[in-house]
Amino acid sequence: MMRISEVTVRFGSFTAVDGAGLDVPAGTVTGLVGESGSGKSTLARAVAGLTPYAGRVSGVARGRVQMVFQDPYSSLNPRMRIGDAIAEGSRVPRGQRAAEVARLLELVSLPAAYARRHPRELSGGQRQRVAIARALAAGPELLIADEITSALDVSVQGAVLNLIRDLRAELGLTMLFISHNLAVVRYVCDSIAVMRHGRLLETGPVQDVLGAPQHPYTRTLLDAVPCLAHG
Structure with a gap:
């Protein structure tokens, strides 16, 4: 608790x-x-x-403790690819991060191919899903x-x-x-x-x-x- x-x-x-x-x-x-x-x-x-x-x-x-904020666009680095943003906080070994990013994207109902995109290429709802995936990557309690x-x-x-x-x-x-x-x-x-x-x-x-x-x-x-x- x-x-x-x-x-x-x-x-x-x-x-x-x-x-x-x-x-x-x-x-x-x-x-x-x-x-x-x-x-x-x-x-x-x-x-x-x-x-x-x-x-x-x-x-x-x-x-x-991980936090997902109100505005997903301002919480994501516009220059960073989605996959890199999610992997940044991951606790898995570096060699396993691509697979972990694909798993997390699937978990939030986004295609693994989105890992190569930038935030500006996504809708607001998709960006918020990415923000959730990034928070989950850290294995929050x-x-x-x-x-x-x-x-x-x-x-x-x-x-x-x-x-x-x-x-x-x-x-x-x-x-x-x-x-x-x-x-x-x-x-x-x-x-x-x-x-x-x-x-x-x-x-x-x-x-x-x-x-x-x-x-x-x-x-x-x-x-x-x-x-x-x-x-």
Whole structure:
């Protein structure tokens, strides 16, 4: 289990994350939801070791957290071929990397021949699949997905979400899935944590939190999605 204990992130006098505590059981997907500016991504970057923080993150080895970002184009080196980008973080011996790249591309439903392409030659959905493959190449103990469909066309968002569900089932991934979309979280996640102004307000199984929210803010988020608010 990955455990976040009293994690606080400050930027000068501003507290972006205020004493957050959250458990992410192994092999499960925990959704982290809240409005823009709630501290979701800052908490994720702290867990990934990208932002200094006070508190403790346990249950995951240093360097074994991988993060997939919102904009796949900005997270990929435009000059680097897809295969090289994926192989860069791989833990397999150098002589086996071409085969490993082909395996990872197949895992995210892309042809092995795409290894020779550059990011500009791919669609947004394909680039996000490459970003996921690159994260998986490192063999992460925890995969953080930060609003990974929000920059994509609506027509391809569902395909990427289905990929996440399939990968979770096939690989037993442990994931922290960040989104402002409760419908997406219900589709992908086992449990949910609601965040506002840097604080976690409510956590629990998805069906419990969305079916009978305890905090007024959670109810406000739910009311904004009629199909969820009314079952």
